[in-house]
Amino acid sequence: MAEYENTGGKSEAPNASRRVFFKQSSALAALAMTPPAAMTAVANGLDEKVAAAFEQMPLHVEINGTMRTLAIEPRVTLLDLLREQLHLTGTKKGCDHGQCGACTVHVDGQRVNSCLTLAMTTEGSQVTTIEGLTPGGPDGPLHPMQEAFIKHDGFQCGYCTPGQIMSAVACIREGHADSPEEVREYMSGNICRCGAYANIVDAIMDVKKGGARV
Amino acid sequence: MTKDTKNPPIDRVDGRLKVTGGANYFADFELPNMAYCVLVGSEVGRGTITSLDTKKAQGAPGVLGVFTHQNMPPIPGWDAPVGGEADGPAPKPKREETYRILSSPKILFDGQPIAIVVADSFERATYAASLVKATYNKQAARTELEKHLSEGVAPKGADGGNYLRGKADAYQSAPVRLEANYTIPIEVHNPMELHGILAHWTASDKLMIYAKTQGVNATQQAMAQAFKLDPKNIHVHTEFMGGGFGMGLRTWPQETAVVAVARKIGRPLKLVVTRSQMFTLVGHRPYTVQTINMGADTNGKLVGLAHAATAETASYEDFTEATVNMTKFMYDCPNVSTRYRIVRLDRSVPIWMRGPGEATGAFALESAMDEMAHKLNLDPIEFRLRNYTETDPEHNRPYSSKNLKEAYQRGADAIGWSNRKNEPGSQREGDWLIGYGMSTGVFSAFRWEASARALLKADSSLTIQSAVTDIGPGTGTALTIIAHNVLGVPLNQIKVEYGDTSLPKAPTQGGSAIVSAVGSAVFDACTAVKKQLTELAIKEGGSLAGRQADELIIADGVLSVEKEPRKKVALSELMRANNLTVIDKSADSKGGSEQSKYSMYSFSVHFVQVRVNPLTGVVRVSKAVSVADSGRIVSPKTAASQMIGGVAGGIGMALTEEASIDHRFGRFVNNNLGDYHVAVHADVPAIETIMIDKPDPIINPMGAKGMGEIALIGFAGAVANAVFNATGQRVRDLPITPDKLLRKLT
Ligand code: FES
Ligand code: FES
Numbered sequence: 001m002a003e004y005e006n007t008g009g010k011s012e013a014p015n016a017s018r019r020v021f022f023k024q025s026s027a028l029a030a031l032a033m034t035p036p037a038a039m040t041a042v043a044n045g046l047d048e049k050v051a052a053a054f055e056q057m058p059l060h061v062e063i064n065g066t067m068r069t070l071a072i073e074p075r076v077t078l079l080d081l082l083r084e085q086l087h088l089t090g091t092k093k094g095c096d097h098g099q100c101g102a103c104t105v106h107v108d109g110q111r112v113n114s115c116l117t118l119a120m121t122t123e124g125s126q127v128t129t130i131e132g133l134t135p136g137g138p139d140g141p142l143h144p145m146q147e148a149f150i151k152h153d154g155f156q157c158g159y160c161t162p163g164q165i166m167s168a169v170a171c172i173r174e175g176h177a178d179s180p181e182e183v184r185e186y187m188s189g190n191i192c193r194c195g196a197y198a199n200i201v202d203a204i205m206d207v208k209k210g211g212a213r214v
Numbered sequence: 215m216t217k218d219t220k221n222p223p224i225d226r227v228d229g230r231l232k233v234t235g236g237a238n239y240f241a242d243f244e245l246p247n248m249a250y251c252v253l254v255g256s257e258v259g260r261g262t263i264t265s266l267d268t269k270k271a272q273g274a275p276g277v278l279g280v281f282t283h284q285n286m287p288p289i290p291g292w293d294a295p296v297g298g299e300a301d302g303p304a305p306k307p308k309r310e311e312t313y314r315i316l317s318s319p320k321i322l323f324d325g326q327p328i329a330i331v332v333a334d335s336f337e338r339a340t341y342a343a344s345l346v347k348a349t350y351n352k353q354a355a356r357t358e359l360e361k362h363l364s365e366g367v368a369p370k371g372a373d374g375g376n377y378l379r380g381k382a383d384a385y386q387s388a389p390v391r392l393e394a395n396y397t398i399p400i401e402v403h404n405p406m407e408l409h410g411i412l413a414h415w416t417a418s419d420k421l422m423i424y425a426k427t428q429g430v431n432a433t434q435q436a437m438a439q440a441f442k443l444d445p446k447n448i449h450v451h452t453e454f455m456g457g458g459f460g461m462g463l464r465t466w467p468q469e470t471a472v473v474a475v476a477r478k479i480g481r482p483l484k485l486v487v488t489r490s491q492m493f494t495l496v497g498h499r500p501y502t503v504q505t506i507n508m509g510a511d512t513n514g515k516l517v518g519l520a521h522a523a524t525a526e527t528a529s530y531e532d533f534t535e536a537t538v539n540m541t542k543f544m545y546d547c548p549n550v551s552t553r554y555r556i557v558r559l560d561r562s563v564p565i566w567m568r569g570p571g572e573a574t575g576a577f578a579l580e581s582a583m584d585e586m587a588h589k590l591n592l593d594p595i596e597f598r599l600r601n602y603t604e605t606d607p608e609h610n611r612p613y614s615s616k617n618l619k620e621a622y623q624r625g626a627d628a629i630g631w632s633n634r635k636n637e638p639g640s641q642r643e644g645d646w647l648i649g650y651g652m653s654t655g656v657f658s659a660f661r662w663e664a665s666a667r668a669l670l671k672a673d674s675s676l677t678i679q680s681a682v683t684d685i686g687p688g689t690g691t692a693l694t695i696i697a698h699n700v701l702g703v704p705l706n707q708i709k710v711e712y713g714d715t716s717l718p719k720a721p722t723q724g725g726s727a728i729v730s731a732v733g734s735a736v737f738d739a740c741t742a743v744k745k746q747l748t749e750l751a752i753k754e755g756g757s758l759a760g761r762q763a764d765e766l767i768i769a770d771g772v773l774s775v776e777k778e779p780r781k782k783v784a785l786s787e788l789m790r791a792n793n794l795t796v797i798d799k800s801a802d803s804k805g806g807s808e809q810s811k812y813s814m815y816s817f818s819v820h821f822v823q824v825r826v827n828p829l830t831g832v833v834r835v836s837k838a839v840s841v842a843d844s845g846r847i848v849s850p851k852t853a854a855s856q857m858i859g860g861v862a863g864g865i866g867m868a869l870t871e872e873a874s875i876d877h878r879f880g881r882f883v884n885n886n887l888g889d890y891h892v893a894v895h896a897d898v899p900a901i902e903t904i905m906i907d908k909p910d911p912i913i914n915p916m917g918a919k920g921m922g923e924i925a926l927i928g929f930a931g932a933v934a935n936a937v938f939n940a941t942g943q944r945v946r947d948l949p950i951t952p953d954k955l956l957r958k959l960t
Contacts, residue, residue: 075337084336089242090235092456094406095489099887102406130235138236150229153855157686158232159406159456165233184895191887193406193457194686195862196855197898 061122063088064132072119079103079114082129090130090162094191101190104163104170105129111170113189130162133169144212145169148203156194164190168204169214177208220907223851224705227691228454228684237454240412240424245482248412249278250336251475252343253468253491255325259355259880260560263319263328263348270345271331276338278479280346281330281471286316287478289470291440311558313530315467321350322530323562324881325494327468330475332483355560355880359501359526366524366555369534375554377542379607384518384549388509392586396506396578397947399872400526401499403567404892407456408489409466409496413473414482419443421473423450428462429722430681430715436465437473445715453713458685459863460566461496463724468495493873493885497565500525502537502574506582514590514600516547521579525571527556528563535571540656541579543813546603560880566724568863569926572657577867577948580653580931585944593636594652594935595622606813614812614912617843618654621819624904625652625841629821638942646825646834649940655818655928659844659910659919660727661805665718666735668697668743670797674771674786676703678710678739682720682732686859687922688852689728695849696733696916700740702768703785718800726816726920729848731803734914738801746799747773747785750792757783757791808912816844818924820864820932826940828959831952833937835865839902840929845910845919853921857903860925866893867926868933869949 059070063086072081079096082088082105091114094102098116105114106128133143145165148154155161167190171177176186183204184197192200207214231237256263268280281287292314313322316330329346333339356362368375385391412424421443427433430450438445455462468485476483487495502525509517521541527533538552569576587597602619605612626632634650635641641648667679678697684690690710698705711717720732748766751758751773758766758773758781767776774782789797823837840857847853870891876883884890909917930948938944943958 073335073337075341080336083242087244088235089238089244092239092406093241093408093486095408095887097489097886097888099489100406130233134234138230138234142230142233146233149233150225153226153229153851155226155229155232155686156688156852156855156859157405157407157455157457158228158237159239159454161232162235180900184898188894188896191406191892191894192862193404193459193892194855195859195893195898197862197893197895198858198901199855201895201900 057120059120059123061124062126064128065135074118074120076119077115078105078117078119078122078127081119082114088129088131092159092162094160101167102160102163104166104190106166106170109173111167130166133165143169144207144210145203145214148207149200152199152203152206153196154200154203155192155196160190160192164192164200168200171204172208172214177204180205221695221699221848221850224691224695224849226688226852227694227710239407239454239456240426240452241410241484241486243412243424245412245414248482248484249332249334249479250339251330251332251472251483251485252339253327253485253487254329254331254343254346255491255494256321256328257348258321258350258352259324259357261321261350261352263321264351265349266328267347268329271342274338274342274345276334277342278332278334279475280342281316281332281475282328283316283318286471287474289440289474290442311530313467313528315471323494323528323560324355324879325491325562330471332475332479357559357561357875357880358877359503359524359557359559362557362559363503363524366557369532369554369556377552379542380549381518382520382549382551385507385509385520388517389512390510390586390589392506392508392582392589394506394582394585394946396504396581398499398502398574398577399948400501401567401867401871402493402873402890403459403461403497404492404887404890405457405459405461408486409461409492410484410486411469411472412482412484413476415477419447421448423448423473425450425452425469426455426462427452427465428455428458428683428685428724430683430713431719432722433465434715437470440470441473448715450715451713452683455683455685458723459568460570460724462685463565463722466496489887490885493882494562497563498873499567499570499574500527500533500564504537504575504578506578508582508586510586510590514592514597516545516601518549519545519547520551521575522553523575524555524557526559526561526564528561529558531563532556533564535566537571537575540572540575543606543608544579544654544656545601546607547601569657569923572923573867573927573930576653576655576928577930577934580928581934581946584651584931584935584938591636595626595631598622598654609813611811611813614814615845615908615910616815616817617906617908618817618819621817621841621843621906625819625821625839628839628902628904629823629837631821634939638939641940645829646827647940649824649826649936649938650821651824651932651934651936651939652819652821653928653931653935655820655924656815657726657920657923657927659814659816659913660725660730661734661809661914662721662727662731663802663804664720664731664735665800665802666732666739667718667798667800668736668739670701670703670743670785672786672789672795674703674784675707675709676701678708678736679717680712680720680732680735681715681717682728683713683723685723687856688849689723689732691852692729692733692849693736696736697740700737701744702770702772704770726922726924729918730914730920733848733916733918735801735803737915738803739799742799742801743797744768746797747788750788751783757788805914812912814910814913814919816842816919816921816924818842818928820929822932822936824933824936824940826937826955828941831956831959833869833950833955835933836899838899839904840925841904841906842921842924843906844921844924845908845913846917847905847907848916848918850905853905854903856921857925858901861901861929862893862898863926864929864933865897866891867948868930869897869951872949
């Protein structure tokens, strides 16, 4: 992966970069559909070159308010991009299969499982991770949901917590936090094996009732 | 003093780090030039690898090496062919059948690692791993416990798996008799954090490890043995662990293998296993079948009790747990026998899972108590009270403390037990049948050896150090409160450093023993600091000269005469006057002779209300009350969270959790979180936790006993009993899924 200077905004028209993506993804698809050709490439040691070419795929994405221009492998998930390449390790991997919610982030304001999201599909999008909830850094003022999780002890080990909090914020924004029952239903994609559920629901209801902007 | 007063419900001290994503778990650490590895698992449950093709994987982009039994770098401490030992940090010689990772073509269980693929990125390692191909000489895998019950062997140990008090068959002649069989399926810890390790050889004989372990000192020892190194040269760090529930109680073979490969490739190496590998490589609660025979007289007094359990273990290692122990001492009964056996199957080895064997056993015993109460037409609490014991009948000695009667009462009041009808199936609300159930839990209260260090600085800030890992219960928070209670330093001026082998030695976090063990060491270290402060104050020329040490109290950073509060000195002033920048005290702490004079246990009582839909067989836990009798509660807020966590785990154990094997292939069919159902938000109601919060006068200076296990132990029984109360149907095989219930209801 290579990272370039922050251009300070969406310098390129989103359509232009999307065209590049389609062009390269159809090349990928072509390769996928011709296994014998690919196999020959492997045998001739060409695969490293082929791979290197595909690793140059550009990605323009705004992460926690900063525009990033990246070059990544198309098979990289948003989760692994955040964790292994951008060092945003607050987002956690619990299953890599969309079954636990530990990796929940916001893409254009919607909660998504970042392990099920190929990073390339976030071209031109805005991504917010747990680190992005506190623009003042980890020592700065906390988001009301973070405050509420501390107040209600909405965790034990803390591993599911970033995902729970990102999901909880979205749950309120979506208008799905009108009762504890509704919260339980709409938070059920976020597993907490430590079983802090009752406290998490209390935290969410507290924020909802407090009326603070989330 | 902690013992006399209740403690404040303070916020978790590491809360800010956890809500901001700033808490670093092992996989969050980044090292320059770090490589990634992926494990390839066997596709057969038993057999021998006949060929292994790694050429394509070797040639794939970014691959740094493919390691199999043919080229695995040596692990010097494993020279002799050896097997493992669940309760030891490193493998010890065992039977003929042994398992040493990547050391032979022999396959002993499905999913056994057959290759480690190393590459410069996670994606490249994952892809290359898919190119490794193996062929096998396949044998039938024996994985079904029920088919091999007759092969049970007695575990090694003092009682050879048998216990007898009075007459073994006394229950047979009792006027009211019960015989019932109970089954617990394989359950998997499945903490949210995936298992793995990050290993970095910083010199040819120096090792830095970021681990997912419940004990950094234990991992250090295991690696020292495996690589024949001085433990001092091995630094292990686990400040945060994303849940353990027991799976981090030992160093697993793949951790050692990754360390060996990291040395070979000369780069820091990270392994994060997949969720499905969590089902085979880091233990599980063993499949266990149990039989209870119970006899009572018509007054509801127990006459005889027999409890037999048979559990699976691996072919290569004996794993045992205390499944039948509760039966020996829980109730006043003159004739008690227990029998415990293990069967060696072609399975990966189990490991203690929260509540461990005691939770398995409590499900059987407490279900049987409910069944017997029904036969006697007695209220289940009344039946337990008729067989209540104030002294331990197994060891014939007093309990250090036991407030179980009060726990029954308070829990019953909170759930509304008076609304329960003794006649099953007699309460309905709309489409739903309503039932109430309760069950008791109990677990040994230990006080292990531990060390801690306290550093009081002249600015009156206090640092507490211990190597102990906090897997989630709030150890750091509890230690902060203990230090605050002894030294009166304001809570926000206390910092706890933990989870690192550079700190004073501590036991592995497990067995509900950490507050008792490490808490006592912190108590002792802080008491030593206090002693020095007091001596400085009362010595000749000191600010409280002429006073006696026992006249003084310490609070809010000030030492004063208790009866004359105006006579006082600030700790910072006292230290400055004596030219001290820091008072630094360490303590090694352990229990004394009291440990053998008393039986020490934590107790719990769980109450639930369930709703059962007779058309669909769906069971919902609609109310839960859990009561803990575990001495003085050190950290009320985090303790309550431990209890509600036990309820969530208990709901999963009772209603949904079961790892299923297709015995034709010896492999799991639901080894992922989509198909192995742990409780989610929608399964868990609001929960009431009640702490008896009375100090145990014997166990340790804080009067505190553990609660991690009792939070779960007994809960599944309470649900099964409530389901019976709601429907009149008894499900004895966990989990209580709609299919089992419907078969009985229709
Ligand atoms: S890691 Fe993405 S849902 Fe589990
Ligand atoms: S806090 Fe541990 S999994 Fe939720």
